[in-house]
Amino acid sequence: MIKALVFGGNGQLGRSLMLCARDFPDIELTFLDRRKCDLSDLGAIGRAILDCRPDIVINAAAYTAVDQAESDIEQAFLINRDAVRAMAQACEELNAPLIHFSTDYIFDGTSQHPYRENDPVAPLGVYGTSKLAGEDAVRAATARHLIFRTSWVYSPFGKNFVKTMLSLMVQRDVLTIVNDQTGCPTSSVDLAGAVLRLVPSVLEKTFAGFGTYHLVSGSPMTWFDFAIHIHRAAVERFGADWAGNECEIRPVSSDAFPTVAKRPGYSVMSSQKFTDTFGFGLPDLAESLGACLDQLGEGENNA
Structure with a gap:
């Protein structure tokens, strides 16, 4: 049995790992949330890893409040850089690989x-700068790491664009959505499944794939395009009687929604290196978004 320790048990990725764990019975996942290990306590991080003595560590935790980070600089760097460094150092001491997510x-x-x-690389704000610093901290502390850069993450869990759109489509007759920022909407359930699929091979003595990878869906689009996809998929799955069926979605410039932190206008990433190295990629958007809506429809998260 493989022992995997997961930081960030209550986040989108952590909960997605819990969901996917049933498909990987040979991996025993131990989840730590803020109550069990406060990442602002750097000493507690190392103790948690050394006490558990896992075969591998997965960091699914991060400071992700992009706008708030502009004024909460110290906390953003504490969680996204310093806590990650503590994880990497403890992993190096145990000779356990670390899987970490970036942006x-x-x-x-x-x-x-x-x-x-x-x-x-050239981050535009504190959040991106702190995440880049976390990448550098991992690389400096341990060679046995996998850093997966991903983007526009959605899931049936927590707060994300898909759940927000479904809720607003029910509440409003018209939505205006930004149409000049382009990225790759990516399911955290897909990310979790990919990571757990890799774990056994990562632990093999002959594994030579450590390093940094982009891991996103292969469906670049704007936020407006994504909203259109969400609406169509929701009508298909929830039926013509769904309360958001008649909502009209209109494109606007990002100037209509000024934010504290500047966002990259184009953040499409290629996952070709990942596919070439590991022999598989993530499902397409239609499949992943449909699965997400099915999971929402089956549970209390249905918007």
């Missing part, structure tokens, strides 16, 4: 092609 926000959004792993 498209490490790029400035000026690329003319999907970002690859070796493209120059």
